[in-house]
Amino acid sequence: PDGRPLAGRKAVVTAGPTFEPIDPVRGLTNRSSGKQGYAVAAALADLGAEVTLISGPVALDAPVGVTRVWVEAATEMKAAVEAALNASDRPADIAVMSAAVADWRIDGVSTGKIKKKPGGPPSLALIENPDILAGVSAPGPKRPKLVVGFAAETSDLEANARAKLSKKGCDWIVGNDVSGEVFGSDGNAVTLFTRDGAEPWPRQSKTEVARKLALRIADHFKA
Ligand code: C5P
Numbered sequence: 001p002d003g004r005p006l007a008g009r010k011a012v013v014t015a016g017p018t019f020e021p022i023d024p025v026r027g028l029t030n031r032s033s034g035k036q037g038y039a040v041a042a043a044l045a046d047l048g049a050e051v052t053l054i055s056g057p058v059a060l061d062a063p064v065g066v067t068r069v070w071v072e073a074a075t076e077m078k079a080a081v082e083a084a085l086n087a088s089d090r091p092a093d094i095a096v097m098s099a100a101v102a103d104w105r106i107d108g109v110s111t112g113k114i115k116k117k118p119g120g121p122p123s124l125a126l127i128e129n130p131d132i133l134a135g136v137s138a139p140g141p142k143r144p145k146l147v148v149g150f151a152a153e154t155s156d157l158e159a160n161a162r163a164k165l166s167k168k169g170c171d172w173i174v175g176n177d178v179s180g181e182v183f184g185s186d187g188n189a190v191t192l193f194t195r196d197g198a199e200p201w202p203r204q205s206k207t208e209v210a211r212k213l214a215l216r217i218a219d220h221f222k223a
Contacts, residue, residue, distance in 0.1 A: 004048030016056035032100035034058030039210035
């Protein structure tokens with residue numbers, strides 16, 4: 001009935017930053033507009049995929065035809081990703097983890113607002129957040145067929161992206177050189193690292209990067 005290349009395929013996409021509360025009014029976060037991840041969700045949906053977008057706090061509308069789940073902290077993002085991946089008894093086809101997950105969260109979030117005191121500022125104890133991409137990539141009956149991560153690097157893109165591929169166990173890494181102007185901008189220069197190659201893509205809009213990635217994913221499933 002639907003001749004689009006990803007019709008019938010299930011995809012889970014993460015996007016945006018996470019927000020790690022310190023107390024009810026403060027938090028730690030990462031820089032991410034969510035634009036690239038939202039564009040990927042939109043491009044996958046355009047090709048016919050059934051897309052669940054797990055989004056941290058951003059100021060973007062959900063793409064047409066995409067189911068959005070709002071989250072704040074990394075632990076919530078992980079739970080939402082797992083719920084989406086476990087929603088059906090078959091493994092999802094595609095997972096694209098593009099969120100800028102905070103590496104740490106506060107150990108012992110205060111239930112009340114922390115007051116300024118004469119003794120000086122409070123110290124914050126941090127604990128490591130779970131690596132959502134590594135968890136999704138781990139072998140098992142519910143591992144998505146194709147897991148794609150992102151790597152934002154300011155130097156040694158290839159070495160860092162390759163290290164991330166093997167450390168996290170994902171299938172592809174979209175390597176992103178963030179030494180120039182990327183955050184919040186509409187343009188992006190990326191290289192797609194697969195297990196057997198590297199494809200540098202010329203600088204183009206985040207929408208174009210997303211479309212190209214979605215087409216590349218469709219090709220993968222056709223093969
Ligand atoms: O290790 P690094 O944060 O550079 O890896 C980036 C990739 O890993 C991105 O795909 C990001 O969405 C994912 N990630 C994750 N959970 C974390 C940290 C990163 O899913 N806690």
